[in-house]
Amino acid sequence: xxxxxxxxxxxxxxxxxxxxxxxxxxxxxxxxxxxxxxxxxxxxxxxxxxxxxxxxxxxxxxxxxxxxxxxxxxxxxxxxxxxxxxxxxxxxxxxxxxxxxxxxxxxxxxxxxxxxxxxxxxxxxxxxxxxxxxxxxxxxxxxxxxxxxxxxxxxxxxxxxxxxxxxxxxxxxxxxxxxxxxxxxxxxxxxxxxxxxxxxxxxxxxxxxxxxxxxxxxxxxxxxxxx
Amino acid sequence: xxxxxxxxxxxxxxxxxxxxxxxxxxxxxxxxxxxxxxxxxxxxxxxxxxxxxxxxxxxxxxxxxxxxxxxxxxxxxxxxxxxxxxxxxxxxxxxxxxxxxxxxxxxxxxxxxxxxxxxxxxxxxxxxxxxxxxxxxxxxxxxxxxxxxxxxxxxxxxxxxxxxxxxxxxxxxxxxxxxxxxxxxxxxxxxxxxxxxxxxxxxxxxxxxxxxxxxxxxxxxxxxxxxxxxxxxxxxxxxxxxxxxxxxxxxxxxxxxxxxxxxxxxxxxxxxxxxxxxxxxxxxxxxxxxxxxxxxxxxxxxxxxxxxxxxxxxxxxxxxxxxxxxxxxxxxxxxxxxxxxxxxxxxxxxxxxxxxxxxxxxxxxxxxxxxxxxxxxxxxxxxxxxxxxxxxxxxxxxxxxxxxxxxxxxxxxxxxxxxxxxxxxxxxxxxxxxxxxxxxxxxxxxxxxxxxxxxxxxxxxxx
Numbered sequence: 001x002x003x004x005x006x007x008x009x010x011x012x013x014x015x016x017x018x019x020x021x022x023x024x025x026x027x028x029x030x031x032x033x034x035x036x037x038x039x040x041x042x043x044x045x046x047x048x049x050x051x052x053x054x055x056x057x058x059x060x061x062x063x064x065x066x067x068x069x070x071x072x073x074x075x076x077x078x079x080x081x082x083x084x085x086x087x088x089x090x091x092x093x094x095x096x097x098x099x100x101x102x103x104x105x106x107x108x109x110x111x112x113x114x115x116x117x118x119x120x121x122x123x124x125x126x127x128x129x130x131x132x133x134x135x136x137x138x139x140x141x142x143x144x145x146x147x148x149x150x151x152x153x154x155x156x157x158x159x160x161x162x163x164x165x166x167x168x169x170x171x172x173x174x175x176x177x178x179x180x181x182x183x184x185x186x187x188x189x190x191x192x193x194x195x196x197x198x199x200x201x202x203x204x205x206x207x208x209x210x211x212x213x214x215x216x217x218x219x220x221x222x223x224x225x226x227x
Numbered sequence: 228x229x230x231x232x233x234x235x236x237x238x239x240x241x242x243x244x245x246x247x248x249x250x251x252x253x254x255x256x257x258x259x260x261x262x263x264x265x266x267x268x269x270x271x272x273x274x275x276x277x278x279x280x281x282x283x284x285x286x287x288x289x290x291x292x293x294x295x296x297x298x299x300x301x302x303x304x305x306x307x308x309x310x311x312x313x314x315x316x317x318x319x320x321x322x323x324x325x326x327x328x329x330x331x332x333x334x335x336x337x338x339x340x341x342x343x344x345x346x347x348x349x350x351x352x353x354x355x356x357x358x359x360x361x362x363x364x365x366x367x368x369x370x371x372x373x374x375x376x377x378x379x380x381x382x383x384x385x386x387x388x389x390x391x392x393x394x395x396x397x398x399x400x401x402x403x404x405x406x407x408x409x410x411x412x413x414x415x416x417x418x419x420x421x422x423x424x425x426x427x428x429x430x431x432x433x434x435x436x437x438x439x440x441x442x443x444x445x446x447x448x449x450x451x452x453x454x455x456x457x458x459x460x461x462x463x464x465x466x467x468x469x470x471x472x473x474x475x476x477x478x479x480x481x482x483x484x485x486x487x488x489x490x491x492x493x494x495x496x497x498x499x500x501x502x503x504x505x506x507x508x509x510x511x512x513x514x515x516x517x518x519x520x521x522x523x524x525x526x527x528x529x530x531x532x533x534x535x536x537x538x539x540x541x542x543x544x545x546x547x548x549x550x551x552x553x554x555x556x557x558x559x560x561x562x563x564x565x566x567x568x569x570x571x572x573x574x575x576x577x578x579x580x581x582x583x584x585x586x587x588x589x590x591x592x593x594x595x596x597x598x599x600x601x602x603x604x605x606x607x608x609x610x611x612x613x614x615x616x617x618x619x620x621x622x623x624x625x626x627x628x629x630x631x632x633x634x635x636x637x638x639x640x641x642x643x644x645x646x647x648x649x650x651x652x653x654x655x656x657x658x659x660x661x662x663x664x665x666x667x668x669x670x671x672x673x674x675x676x677x678x679x680x681x682x683x684x685x686x687x688x689x690x
Contacts, residue, residue, distance in 0.1 A: 012479035020486035054471055079478075081471040103477035103511045106485035180547065182574075186581035186648075190547055193554045215497075216504025217485060 002047040002117055003027045007037030007063065008079065009055050017050065020106050026113075034058030041067060046074055048116055050109070053080040053091065061094050068095040075116040079104070107169035107217050114168065128163040130210055130223040133202065135163045144204060154179070155198050162211065162221035171218035195219060232413075233406040240402040245395055252387040259383060263376055264352065268340055271354040274305045274369045275338060279358060288362040292318060305371055306351075312364040328368055331355035342373065349374040412441045416448060428456035466518055473514045481507045509645075516647040520630065523654035532570045537608050537679065538563040538601045540573060544580040545599055548588065556593035559584075563601040567608045569679050575655045576679075582648040583612050583675050590673070591616035603681075607661065610677040618669035627665065628653050652677075 004026045008014040014030050021028045029044070031037035034055040041049060041063070049067075053060035060078060067074065078096045080087060091099050098112050128135045132145040140156055142149045151159065157179050162170055176187045199211050212220045230238070281298065285291030295318045299307045302320060308328045309318040316327065326348060331341050339355045350373040357366050412435060419432045431452065434445040481504065488500040545561045552559040587597045595615040602609040619627060623634045631646040653663050661679040 010475050010479065013475065013482060016479060016482040016486055020482060020489075023486060023489065081474040082467055102471075102474040103481045103507060106482045182577070186578075186585050187547070189585070190551050193551045196554075197550065214488075215501030216508065217488070217501075 001025060001027045002113075003029065003045070004048045004050060004113070005029045005031065005037065005041055005044075005046045006050045007031045007034065007041075007055065007060070008050070008052040009033065010052070013052075017106075017109075020110075024110055034060070034063055038063050038066060041072070041074070042070065048113055049074050049076045050113075051076055051078050051096075053078055053082065053087075061090065064091075064094045064096060077109070077112055077116065105169075105171040105173065105217055107214070108171045108174050111165055111168055111170065111174060114165075128160070128166070130163060130166055130221060131207075133163075133210060133223075135160055142202075144202065149201050151198075151201060155194065155201070158194055158198055159202065162219065165221070167220070167222050167224055169214050169218050169220045174218070233403065233410050236406040237399055237403040240406075241395065241399040244398050244402075248391050248395060252391055256380070256383060256387065260380055263379070267352050267371055267373075267376065268354065270305065271340070271352065271369045271371060272338060274302070274307070275354050275356065275367065278307060278309075278367055278369060279356070282358055282360050282365065282367070285361050288317075288360070291361055305369055308368045308370065309360075310366040310368070311360075311362070312366075317360075317362075317365060323370075328353065328370055330366060331368070334366060343370075348372065349377060352376075409441075412445065416441075416445055420448060423452060428452060428459055462521075466521055469521075470514065470518050474511070477507055477511050477514070481511075513645050513647070516645055516651060520647060520651055520654060523651065523658055531572045533573070534568045535571045535573045535576060537567040537569050537571075537576070537610065538565065540576055541580055541599060541601050541610055544577055544584060548581070548584050552588050552597060555588060555591075557588060557591055558596040559588075559599070560596065561599045561601075564603065567601055567603040567681075569608050569659075569681050571659050571679065576659070579652040579655050579677060580610065580612075582652040583677065586648060587612050587614040587616060587673070587675070590614070590618075595672075606682075607678050607680050610679070611674060612677075613672065613674045615672040618671055618673055619665070619667040620669050621667075624665060624667055628663070 002025075004021055006014060006017050006021070006028060008017065008030070009032055011032065014032060018028045018030050029040060029046070031040050034057040037051070037055070038058055051060045051063060055063075058066075060080075064076060064078070067076070075097045076095065078091045078099045079102055080091060080099060081102045088099055088101075097116055100109060100112065126136065126138045128137065133142070134144070135142045137160055142151055142156065142159055158175065161175065161179060172188055172191050175191050176182055180187055180190075195211070195213075199209075202211065203209055210221055210223065212222055214220055278295070278299065281294050282291060285294060295307070295309070299305075299318075300321050306320045306323050306328075307318065308316065308320070308323055310330060311317045319328075326345055328345060328351065329343050331339055331343070331353065333339050333341075334355070334357050336357050340353070341355060342350050342352050345351050351370045352373050353368050353370040355366060355368045357364055359365075416432050419430065423430050431449050432445045434442050434449070436442045437446060484500045484503045484507070488497060488504070542561060542563065545559060549559055584597065584599065591597060591614045597615075598611075598613045600609075600611040600613070602611065619634055623632075626632050627634065628649050630650045632650075633646045649663075656663050656677055656679065659679055661677065664676040664678065665673065666676075667673040
C-alpha cells in the first residue's frame with residue numbers, strides 16, 4: 001500500500017484529499033503546517049509527497065529545498081494556487097516532480113500520483129490493449145478485433161494517452177496540457193469534439209462502450225467494470 | 228516650433244550677451260571719441276592762448292603778421308587762420324595756404340569749438356574766437372585735422388564689429404556646451420526613466436549631486452518610482468492572494484465532490500455532483516480569466532518578447548479549431564503569404580486568436596464560413612477574422628470589449644462564455660503595442676482585425 005504524505009494548510013482540502021486518497025487505497029499521513037510536515041517527511045518513509053506551496057511557517061518551496069538538500073529523492077507533487085509560468089518553473093526548479101494548479105481535478109492528482117509511483121512501467125510497453133482494442137505506440141497503429149482503425153495524428157495521440165491511463169480518469173486539463181501542450185480553457189470544446197470523433201471510430205455497436213464521459217471531470221477508457 | 232531647453236538657454240544667453248556687448252562697445256566708442264576730442268580741444272585751447280598773446284602784444288598789423296609767420300606758419304599738428312572783419316584772410320599757416328577754413332557758425336568773444344568740414348581734407352576740429360587786433364576785429368581760428376582721429380575711431384569701430392560677433396560666437400558655443408553639460412543628467416534621467424517598465428521597477432535614476440536642482444528632480448523621480456514599485460508589488464501580492472483565496476475553496480469543493488462521486492452508486496446524486504463539478508470548472512475558468520485580465524491590466528505579466536512567426540501561430544490555432552468549426556458545419560479558411568515575424572509572447576498571442584476564432588465559431592450559424600487572413604504590412608501585421616455570423620448590433624459594437632459584456636446574455640452563457648474573452652484578447656494585444664478593430668453587420672457577419680506592430684513596443688523613447 002503506497003504511503004503518501006499530504007502537507008496542506010487548508011483543512012477542508014486536506015480532509016477531502018485524505019479521504020479520497022484513502023478510498024483509492026493509499027495510506028495517508030497529513031500535516032497542516034510546514035514545520036510539522038517537514039518533521040514527518042524526515043522522520044518516516046513515504047512513497048510520495050503532495051505539497052502545498054503556500055503554508056504557514058516553513059513554506060512549500062522551503063520544505064522542498066530542505067528535503068532535496070538532505071538528498072531525499074522522494075517524488076513530490078506540488079499544489080499551487082499561483083498559476084503564472086514563473087511560479088511553475090520555480091517549483092520544478094526547486095526539485096518538484098510535478099505540479100498541479102488549484103483548483104485541480106482529484107482524478108488528475110490520482111493520475112499524476114500513479115505516474116510518479118510506477119514511472120517506468122508504461123515506458124517499456126509498446127503495445128497496449130483494452131479488450132480487443134490494440135494500440136501500437138511504435139508503429140502508431142490502432143486496430144479493433146484485428147480491423148485497423150484509421151486515425152489522424154491527433155486522434156491517435158489522444159487514444160494512446162487514454163490507453164496509457166486505462167481505467168483511470170483523464171481530465172480535459174490533462175489532455176490540453178499533455179497533447180496540445182497548452183493549458184487553455186478554449187480547448188474544452190475542441191477536446192470534446194475530438195472525443196466524439198474518436199468514439200465514432202473506436203466504439204463498436206453492441207459491444208459496450210470503451211470510452212466513458214465522467215461528467216464534470218473528464219474521460220475514462222475502461223475495459224473493467226465500473227469500480 | 229519647440230526648442231530644446233539647452234537651445235533655449237543658449238539663445239537667451241546669446242541674446243543677452245549680444246545686447247551687453249553692443250552696449251559696451253558703443254559706450255567704449257563714445258567715451259573714446261569724447262576723450263579724444265577733449266584732448267584735441269585742450270591742445271587747440273593752448274595754441275589759441277599763444278596766438279591771442281601775440282595779438283595782444285603786437286603793436287601793429289605788420290609786426291603781428293611777422294610774429295605770426297615766424298611762430299605759427301609751421302606748427303606741429305595745428306594750423307591757424309586769422310580773418311579780418313572784412314572777410315579778408317589776414318594770416319594762414321602754411322598747410323592752409325591753398326585751402327580756406329570756413330568761418331564758424333557763431334562769432335563770439337569767448338572760444339567757440341566747432342568741427343568744420345574742409346573740402347577734400349576731411350573734418351577739422353577748430354576753436355574760434357573774435358578779438359580786437361591792432362587793425363580791427365579779427366576772427367582767430369586754431370584748427371587740427373581730424374583725419375588721423377577719424378581713422379583711429381573707424382579702426383576702433385571695425386575692431387568692435389569684428390571682435391564682437393567673434394566673442395559672441397565663442398561665448399555662445401561655450402554657453403551651449405555648458406548648458407548641455409548642465410542638462411546631461413536630465414538626458415540621463417530621461418533615458419533611465421524610459422527604460423523603466425513594470426517589470427524593471429527596481430531600477431533607479433542615478434543622482435550625482437543630491438544638493439542641486441537636478442539632483443532634487445532625480446530624487447523626486449526615484450521616490451515616485453519607489454511608490455510605483457510598491458503599488459505594483461501590492462498588485463502582484465493581491466493577485467497572488469486573490470488566486471489563493473478564490474482557488475482554495477474551489478479545490479475543496481472539487482475534491483470533496485469528486486471523492487463523493489466515486490463512491491455514490493445513486494444516479495441522481497451523481498448528476499448533482501457532476502453539475503457541482505461543472506460549476507466548479509466554470510468558476511475556476513472565470514477566476515483564471517479575471518486574474519489574467521488583472522495581470523494584463525496592471526502590466527505585471529512577464530513580458531517575454533521573442534520573434535514570433537505570426538502566420539505559423541495563426542495557422543496552428545486555425546488547425547486546432549478546424550475540427551470544432553467543421554463539426555458545427557462551418558468552413559474555416561486561412562489565407563497567408565509566408566512567415567510574418569513580429570516581437571511578442573507566443574503563448575499569449577495564441578490566447579488572442581483562440582478567443583477571437585472561438586467567438587467567431589460560437590456566433591456563426593451552421594453552413595457559414597470563417598475566413599482568417601494574415602497580412603503583413605510595412606508597420607504592422609494584420610490578422611483579419613471574418614465570419615458570416617449573426618453579427619453585432621451597432622449599439623453593442625462599442626461595448627463588446629467591456630468585461631462581462633454580452634450581447635445576448637442567456638445565449639452566450641449557454642455556450643460557456645464568460646464575457647471576458649474579447650477583453651482579454653484586447654488586453655494582450657494592447658500589451659503588445661497593437662489594437663483591435665471590430666466591424667459588424669447584423670445578420671451578415673463580423674470582421675475582427677488584430678493589428679500588431681512589427682517593431683518591438685516600449686523600447687527606446689516612444690513611450
